Amino acid sequence: MKQLIGILLASSVFTLFIRAQENYRFCDPDVPSRSLTYKTTALLLDSTQSCGAGQYFNQTQVKCLPCPSDTFMTKLMSEKRFASCLPCLKAYGIEVQAESCTETRDATVMCTNAYFRLRDMNLPCASSCSRCEICGAGTYLYQNYEFQKCQGYDDTICCTSPDMKLVNRVCMLRNTPAPLKSEDNGSEREYFKHYVVIITFMLALIV
Known part of the structure; x- marks a missing residue:
């Protein structure tokens, strides 16, 4: 019974791990004012159908076409096999458009006076206006x-x-003398390390 419970728990955690891989947010250098979401359900099945920046693969006409008006496809989106161009970001309320959207780059959105663009600590590109x-x-x-x-x-x-x-x-x-600047090489975000640790722990219970 103990082994069965361990297997079921490990299976559940592994499912969560797979789903986390299928859906995650990331930053694109050509999308300066928000993050993008990677969804496996919205990707091209065949990498040869990736058309490059500013274009998308039309399944009906079976060829690459330019992004429709007010949409874009970046180089990174194309490399990640995004199936369609995304709508350009619009400025609302206390936001102002600093740079227009193009076929290959999203719009840059900033804030009106008395507000600044506050970056997300985990995803710097995901920012919002703060007083x-x-x-x-x-x-x-x-x-x-x-x-x-x-x-x-x-x-x-x-x-x-x-x-x-x-x-x-x-x-x-x-x-006052300036403090020494510590080097911070940083590291690539490990999105799924917690899931791996939990799976390892569950498998240890089985043994």
Whole structure:
């Protein structure tokens, strides 16, 4: 019975692992203001049908055609075998369009005054408009001096004294030596490592 339960649990976790591989978000250098979702159900079955940036494979006419108006296909999307062009991103509410959409690149969307584009920590391309901090209020209640204006992808930075300086976006006294910058090579996101660990644990229970 114990072995059967272990097998069933391992099977369930493995199914979740497979589904996670079939659906995940990623960043595309030609899609600057949002993330894209990789779905195996929306891909071309044959890699030879990938037409390249700005085109899609028309199944009816059995040939490559340009993306329809207000849609795009990037180089990376084509390499990942996206079956159709995607609608261009539109600016709404407090958003403004900084760059227009083309057949090979999505539109760039930024924010109106008093807002900045806040990046997702896990997916930098997935950003949204967030209100700018105000020096002397809220988070910066006792920091009255603006050292960095809120714009683009950067929030306001406020310091407690006009005699300070910014070092790596941190307020420091002018006579304070700058801290050594630690190297951060980073690593590619391991989307599924937790599933692998769980599967390994479940298999260990069976044994």
